[in-house]
Amino acid sequence: ESLDKGLEKSKTSFFNKLSKAVVGKSRVDDEVLDELEEVLVTSDVGVETTLKVISRIEERVSRDKYVGTEELDRILREEIAGLLAETHTGNATEFELPDSKKPYVIMVVGVNGVGKTTTIGKMAYQFEKQGKKVVLGAADTFRAAAIDQLQIWADRVGVPLIKQKMGSDPASVAYDSLSAAVAQDADVVLIDTAGRLHNKVNLMNELSKIKRVMQKVLPDAPHEVLLVLDGSTGQNAFEQARQFTKATEVTSLAVTKLDGTAKGGVVIGISDQFRIPVKYIGVGEGIEDLQVFNKFEFVDSFFS
């Protein structure tokens, strides 16, 4: 069964689709470019970024006159790495937690079901393993399950969770969380928030109120607004990025559920289109299944 799964994934991988597009062709012509465009779009790179990549390759083809299909792989890697480099400085892009910003406040946003709670749990685990002192804040007070789930993760990792009862004011929970973090001399605070997209004005108001109230404790909080997106949902992830970037200033991304999908193209398209670096990718449900995003490894994995 696992072999079947592996095969299924490889059949739909970017690299396989690309190979099919160029089979029997010796040079990159309009037909190859059309196929390539389709491969990129169906890999969830997004139309805008796809057209950008295609036009860059067209430029190279018209400049160099003859571009063989065997070079296409290398050129594509270069172009995609180039796109990622525009939003990702350095290599791995771990949060640094500078002493001047202690506790480092990361407000985590995203719609329900994308893996927000899980990602917070995994991040807490990683920080804890690095010897950092972590405090969690359950400011998604809209659903009882959200608070319960976060409590399970807090217990698993062994970090304190600041919470109130369901329905209480999220900003008040955030205020308590920051106060507790300051009192406990914590290094990092992760604040969970509710992501109800159906009411955009509410979302915007709620997030700005949480920010405003946190700033009563720490004037420069939050230091990061991390948007969690489900990488297996393709165009939905783009739409959520659009909505959240309108509602608040998003500074970084976590893209989840990239295991079991060959559609990692979302990572390329979203970071390019919204000019926001990806900090983490989720590759499973387990506590260890969160990777600090590495653009070089990502480009390699996209092509293999």
Ligand code: GDP
């Ligand atoms: P939330 O509603 O956004 O807080 O979502 P949860 O954190 O509760 O996650 C929803 C579901 O997605 C759970 O079953 C998680 O185990 C699962 N999940 C989260 N991240 C990943 C991931 O990277 N890969 C996989 N396969 N599942 C994930």
